[in-house]
Amino acid sequence: AQSVTQLDSHVSVSEGTPVLLRCNYSSSYSPSLFWYVQHPNKGLQLLLKYTSAATLVKGINGFEAEFKKSETSFHLTKPSAHMSDAAEYFCVVSDDQAGTALIFGKGTTLSVSS
Amino acid sequence: NAGVMQNPRHLVRRRGQEARLRCSPMKGHSHVYWYRQLPEEGLKFMVYLQKENIIDESGMPKERFSAEFPKEGPSILRIQQVVRGDSAAYFCASSPEAGGFYEQYFGPGTRLTVT
DSSP states (O other), X not given: OOXXXXXXXXXXXXXXXXXXXXXXXXXXXXXXXXXXXXXXXXXXXXXXXXXXXXXXXXXXXXXXXXXETTTTEEEEEESSOOGGGOEEEEEEEEETTTOOSOEEOOOEEEEEEO | OXXXXXXOSEEEEOXXXXXXXXXEOOTTOOEEEEEEEOTTSOEEEEEEEEXXXXXXXXXXXXXXXXXXXXXXXXXXXXXXXXXXXXXXXXEEEEESSOSTTSOOEEXXXXXXXXX
């Protein structure tokens, strides 16, 4: 069965410093992996997705993630945090076999201070 | 192209009443998914529907909950005899095809409060 573990429930950074949000996954098949962002009282927006092409995936707003099969990880990074990045981030897995239900991690709250 | 639309955005129901949540997928999308987000938790899959068919309802409680996606009109998630534990945000998503390769586009959610 597929599962996702987000290693930090809360990450705090200063504006202009790097962001690292950690995610480990478990999947029986070749997974598709996603990062979604949720701003307060809003819906979810896709940041980026990995679907077995390039292992380094670039997304919107300067975010990127690297798929590491040997470590079963898909960490999200950004070189320089902006105040507007403060939000809830979800790591998500979907297996290619069924591919219907997305499996969400519990989320990481990113706080950005000035 | 309008995104996924959900209404109402906020819904308050007393215990024992019925809640109806509506979802209009993006234009051209015939696959709809419902998820529930409890406080301090990630989203949990409930049900996956195509037009007039329930494909996977493995995440939906066996009692009081039902979903439909008729040939015409929005998808409906129906909760009968609501209880306080049903208070949550309910998100609908749609995709053009099924399968993990395809992104699911999410609506803004309906926040249900049961008093």
